[in-house]
Amino acid sequence: MIPCSINTCHNLEWKKQLAQAVTSPAELLSILNLKSDELGLGKATELFGMKVPHAFIARMEKNNPKDPLFLQVWPEDKEFELADGFSKDPLQEQSANPIPGLLHKYGSRVLTISAASCAVNCRYCFRRHFPYDEQKYGDSNWQDWLDYVTKHPEINEIILSGGDPLLLSDEKLSRLFNRISSLPQIKRVRIHSRLPLVIPNRITQDFLELCTSVGFRVILVWHINHANEIDQHVKEAAEKCHAANIMQLNQSVLLKGVNDTCQQLQSLSEKLFDCMIQPYYLHTLDPVQGAAHFELPESVIRDIYSELLASLPGFLVPKLVKEEANRRSKTPLLLS
Ligand code: SF4
Incomplete structure (x- = not known):
């Protein structure tokens, strides 16, 4: 299979792109040139897995830990904190x-x-x-x-x-x-x-x-x-x-x-x-x-x-x- 990269992913059929989605926090940080000492190791994947296709990563700004697309997919350590009023099935x-x-x-x-x-x-x-x-x-x-x-x-x-x-x-x-x-x-x-x-x-x-x-x-x-x-x-x-x-x-x-x-x-x-x-x-x-x-x-x-x-x-x-x-x-x- 041709590995998908930021530059080639748009040419691949959607199922192949899906199969090559990034699931490792370390890989995502590396692609975006971000550092784990600032962002943590993405341990919240233990709570909910990470999955991000390359075609979406291609729209994120490198070196920017506050990129609005990155923040939507990054497994924050804060996810381990329990907050009042927040539950597993909020809409029952x-x-x-x-x-x-x-x-x-x-x-x-x-x-x-x-x-x-x-x-x-x-x-x-x-x-x-x-x-x-x-x-x-x-x-x-x-x-x-x-x-x-x-x-x-x-x-x-x-x-x-x-x-x-x-x-x-x-x-x-x-x-x-x-x-x-x-x-x-x-x-x-x-x-x-x-x-x-x-x-x-x-x-x-x-x-x-x-x-x-x-x-x-x-x-x-x-x-x-x-x-x-x-x-x-x-x-x-x-x-x-x-x-x-x-x-x-x-x-x-x-x-x-x-x-x-x-x-x-x-x-x-x-x-x-x-x-x-x-x-x-x-x-x-x-x-x-x-x-x-x-x-x-x-x-x-x-x-x-x-x-x-x-x-x-x-x-x-x-x-x-x-x-x-x-x-x-x-x-x-x-x-x-
Ligand atoms: S917000 Fe939608 S696309 Fe995102 S994980 Fe939930 S159901 Fe899936």
């Missing part, structure tokens, strides 16, 4: 899990856990402790999901979530989409993925053709937190999706040290607009154990957001929301 998802791999939290839509891992491990992830190995994946349990949906005619949307659903091969996605097409009640399939961001080659011709051939609308929700995550390869992938009539939205998480200024969020919205991606949600951090160092005080969040409102046209301002356990919707954070 496991109580909304009627059958393995399917969550029914909101009336008209169900969320399916379509894969057991991701292409990148984000340190703030609210599912970092999710018991993926207790779920079922693949063709055998799709029928259970679809039977559940059929028994709930109020459901008109299926959300493919993660682990990352675009880890499924195009052949497998095609089989899943065909099964979903047999349910006339389904109007939309929403894909939440960070894979096309970290490995833009994931937007293959087969995937695009699949999305245009099905009887329901496909929505791709990108999870981009900072404008530096968007390079020319990401832009081209988004343009292909746009040309294939895939609706594209973006949701971000507001993270201390990563994107906690109005100027950064403004640049992100402008860059999303250039890529035909609509800013959609700006989430506050879910209080998941190990991620407390990303938390911002609510007063700071409100200040940033009110500045953002004054800086952008309304259609480029994502909705500021908080996700709370056992609520029938996300909670909008209203400015007083």
Whole structure:
């Protein structure tokens, strides 16, 4: 196999890039010319593994321990600290899990856990402790999901979530989409993925053709937190999706040290607009154990957001929301 490096990775097929993702903290520091005496040894991989594709590392600035992309993936020693109010299942998802791999939290839509891992491990992830190995994946349990949906005619949307659903091969996605097409009640399939961001080659011709051939609308929700995550390869992938009539939205998480200024969020919205991606949600951090160092005080969040409102046209301002356990919707954070 050709080893992937920062310079060659974009030419490799996405599965090869994935197989060559960096999982060793020491290797990541070496690529970025960073020192472990300042950053530690990345021991928090004991709590949650590290995984970063080279194509994403290529967008990080060398010699910069505060790079906003690096901070999202670096296993900080602070992850070992327990913080009040932070837990392993902050959204109590496991109580909304009627059958393995399917969550029914909101009336008209169900969320399916379509894969057991991701292409990148984000340190703030609210599912970092999710018991993926207790779920079922693949063709055998799709029928259970679809039977559940059929028994709930109020459901008109299926959300493919993660682990990352675009880890499924195009052949497998095609089989899943065909099964979903047999349910006339389904109007939309929403894909939440960070894979096309970290490995833009994931937007293959087969995937695009699949999305245009099905009887329901496909929505791709990108999870981009900072404008530096968007390079020319990401832009081209988004343009292909746009040309294939895939609706594209973006949701971000507001993270201390990563994107906690109005100027950064403004640049992100402008860059999303250039890529035909609509800013959609700006989430506050879910209080998941190990991620407390990303938390911002609510007063700071409100200040940033009110500045953002004054800086952008309304259609480029994502909705500021908080996700709370056992609520029938996300909670909008209203400015007083
Ligand atoms: S890609 Fe999404 S689900 Fe996967 S680790 Fe990152 S935030 Fe979590």
